[in-house]
Amino acid sequence: MIQFPKPTVEQFFRTYAISNFTVSSDEQRLIFSTNLNGKMNLWAMDLPDTFPYLFAHYDESISFIKIDPENRYVLAGYDKDGDENHQIYAIPNEGGLPQPLITGDELEKYFFSHLSEDGKRIYYMTSEENPSFLNARVRNLEDNSDTLLNVGEASPTQLSAVSDDEEAFVYLRSYANTYVTGFVKVGEETHSLTPDPDKVHVVFDPVFIDEKTIYFVTDYESEYSYVAKFDLDTKEFSSVVTVEKESVDTLKWDKENKAFYLVTEKGVADVLYRYHLKTHKLEQLKTPIDVIGKVQVTKSGSLYLLGTSATVPSNIFKSTDGNEWKQLTNNGVLGVSTGDMVEPEVVSYKSFDGMEIEALLCKPKPENDNGHTIFWPHGGPQASERKTFRAMFQSFLNRGYTIFAPNFRGSTGYGSSFVKLVEQDWGEGPRLDCLAAIEWLFNNNITEREKLFLVGGSYGGYMALLLHGRHPEYFKAVVDIFGPSDLFTFVNSVPPHWKPIMDRWLGDPERDKERFIKDSPVTYLDGMTKPMLVIQGAKDPRVVKEESDQIVAKLEEKGRDVEYLVLEDEGHGFSKKENEIKVYNLMLEFLEKHQG
Ligand SMILES: CC(=O)N[C@@H](C)C(=O)N[C@@H](C)C(=O)N[C@@H](C)C(=O)O
Numbered sequence: 001m002i003q004f005p006k007p008t009v010e011q012f013f014r015t016y017a018i019s020n021f022t023v024s025s026d027e028q029r030l031i032f033s034t035n036l037n038g039k040m041n042l043w044a045m046d047l048p049d050t051f052p053y054l055f056a057h058y059d060e061s062i063s064f065i066k067i068d069p070e071n072r073y074v075l076a077g078y079d080k081d082g083d084e085n086h087q088i089y090a091i092p093n094e095g096g097l098p099q100p101l102i103t104g105d106e107l108e109k110y111f112f113s114h115l116s117e118d119g120k121r122i123y124y125m126t127s128e129e130n131p132s133f134l135n136a137r138v139r140n141l142e143d144n145s146d147t148l149l150n151v152g153e154a155s156p157t158q159l160s161a162v163s164d165d166e167e168a169f170v171y172l173r174s175y176a177n178t179y180v181t182g183f184v185k186v187g188e189e190t191h192s193l194t195p196d197p198d199k200v201h202v203v204f205d206p207v208f209i210d211e212k213t214i215y216f217v218t219d220y221e222s223e224y225s226y227v228a229k230f231d232l233d234t235k236e237f238s239s240v241v242t243v244e245k246e247s248v249d250t251l252k253w254d255k256e257n258k259a260f261y262l263v264t265e266k267g268v269a270d271v272l273y274r275y276h277l278k279t280h281k282l283e284q285l286k287t288p289i290d291v292i293g294k295v296q297v298t299k300s301g302s303l304y305l306l307g308t309s310a311t312v313p314s315n316i317f318k319s320t321d322g323n324e325w326k327q328l329t330n331n332g333v334l335g336v337s338t339g340d341m342v343e344p345e346v347v348s349y350k351s352f353d354g355m356e357i358e359a360l361l362c363k364p365k366p367e368n369d370n371g372h373t374i375f376w377p378h379g380g381p382q383a384s385e386r387k388t389f390r391a392m393f394q395s396f397l398n399r400g401y402t403i404f405a406p407n408f409r410g411s412t413g414y415g416s417s418f419v420k421l422v423e424q425d426w427g428e429g430p431r432l433d434c435l436a437a438i439e440w441l442f443n444n445n446i447t448e449r450e451k452l453f454l455v456g457g458s459y460g461g462y463m464a465l466l467l468h469g470r471h472p473e474y475f476k477a478v479v480d481i482f483g484p485s486d487l488f489t490f491v492n493s494v495p496p497h498w499k500p501i502m503d504r505w506l507g508d509p510e511r512d513k514e515r516f517i518k519d520s521p522v523t524y525l526d527g528m529t530k531p532m533l534v535i536q537g538a539k540d541p542r543v544v545k546e547e548s549d550q551i552v553a554k555l556e557e558k559g560r561d562v563e564y565l566v567l568e569d570e571g572h573g574f575s576k577k578e579n580e581i582k583v584y585n586l587m588l589e590f591l592e593k594h595q596g
Pocket residue numbers: 177379380381382457458459460498501505542543
């Protein structure tokens with residue numbers, strides 16, 4: 001019989017992403033954003049037919065998709081080459097070319113918030129006239145009038161829910177990723193959704209289940225976030241559903257069955273629950289994947305879910321009972337079965353101060369093993385490494401690298417106090433957690449001292465630079481993907497609506513001058529002696545190109561071995577297939593070159 005070679009790394013490069021989806025109210029059409037033709041576009045399937053067709057061609061990343069309840073048009077948000085200046089476009093119901101609808105100067109942002117039940121009014125937030133705090137406005141599609149609803153003040157203010165009668169509005173105000181207050185505005189009256197907005201807590205995912213009752217997620221006076229309720233008549237706040245040691249991170253209302261769907265974050269995986277409002281019964285549901293990206297509940301009560309596992313790229317599933325799932329998309333890795341991929345082990349180790357840190361350990365198949373390990377600090381930093389599919393990881397594994405990804409202090413999924421541990425401490429605690437992880441790898445004979453690489457993106461890139469500068473003896477070579485290199489320049493270069501939250505997140509460059517010097521990678525140029533590869537998107541608005549330019553220039557001045565790749569048409573990530581392949585190939589080449 002014909003013998004075929006084992007899967008090669010190039011096959012993993014040909015994996016496509018599904019980043020978002022929505023289903024029409026009659027459930028006859030599913031629209032999703034994917035880079036199936038190399039760039040991000042909207043594709044659709046006319047259900048129950050599952051053959052995807054190109055629905056709207058624009059070749060840019062898509063921030064939201066909304067189908068008019070009466071199927072007259074579709075709305076979508078696009079930016080330009082990853083600049084995150086999202087603007088709102090309309091697409092004919094038959095598909096076609098997106099037309100600008102709520103747009104302005106290319107530097108302004110227009111974030112979609114809500115579409116009225118009759119599809120005639122679009123609620124949105126904009127940076128226009130209020131770049132740091134954002135204004136909320138409503139556009140009436142019948143007469144094209146555009147009305148100011150709320151002027152954001154004190155901190156970025158997001159319109160997050162609108163009652164069906166469009167009389168009550170919930171706003172969320174962010175002071176930090178871990179401090180977001182919620183308030184409801186009805187006419188001239190405003191009420192906090194939680195008893196004391198001055199206490200540090202978060203509020204998100206508010207839902208009006210009728211004109212007077214708002215459910216939402218909060219961690220108010222709790223270590224783990226839970227579902228709470230605010231009654232507009234009595235002005236009472238109450239806790240409704242808590243799940244032990246799990247943080248609720250998504251709340252969806254099922255109007256038909258008077259139930260909520262909850263997704264909780266439990267370390268490296270998600271759990272899906274249904275909570276019945278009448279019986280107060282909480283049921284755990286089976287899911288076909290480990291990490292849930294999006295849940296949509298339709299009018300009929302059907303459930304659609306977008307998700308991924310370490311060996312399963314993003315796919316969309318449907319269920320009518322929350323237990324049996326039908327896979328609607330068939331998004332896989334070119335010719336590679338899940339059995340040919342690597343499932344991570346969940347391990348934990350003790351850090352310098354005895355704190356238990358969870359991590360993902362991915363070991364290559366013995367026949368591929370090249371004896372080298374890649375240490376991967378994740379980005380965020382208030383995020384975590386989870387059981388999601390990463391073509392980059394599976395490519396590294398296919399080439400024989402072991403990968404170790406610690407959820408150092410500051411990661412999400414381990415309670416509110418743990419997430420806060422990185423705030424105003426970017427370079428000490430999390431760095432020591434990384435060092436403890438490296439020693440653990442050596443002590444457990446997973447990694448040999450001379451065979452360790454360091455690769456990280458964004459905050460992970462920052463950590464890669466910092467670890468390189470302060471502890472070069474551990475690493476053979478280092479890859480920094482858009483990492484902040486100097487906290488003084490980084491703090492001033494972030495998008496305007498991030499600036500109000502920088503103090504709690506990172507600190508103040510004057511007040512915390514000593515710490516900023518200590519925790520800036522650029523302070524440790526002398527230590528950065530190992531070969532480096534730096535990768536940057538030219539349009540990145542979060543970690544701007546100057547962060548990479550300056551560290552590369554300084555290393556070159558010192559005659560260090562540094563390669564630099566700038567992708568002109570990318571932002572904070574690689575959305576275009578050809579760019580992604582260029583990056584993976586360069587990284588693999590770089591690592592291979594420095595194995596010896
Ligand atoms: C609400 C919000 O956007 N907060 C930001 C301050 C934030 O936490 N952004 C991160 C997701 C982020 O982009 N961080 C960069 C530095 C990264 O590590 O990816």
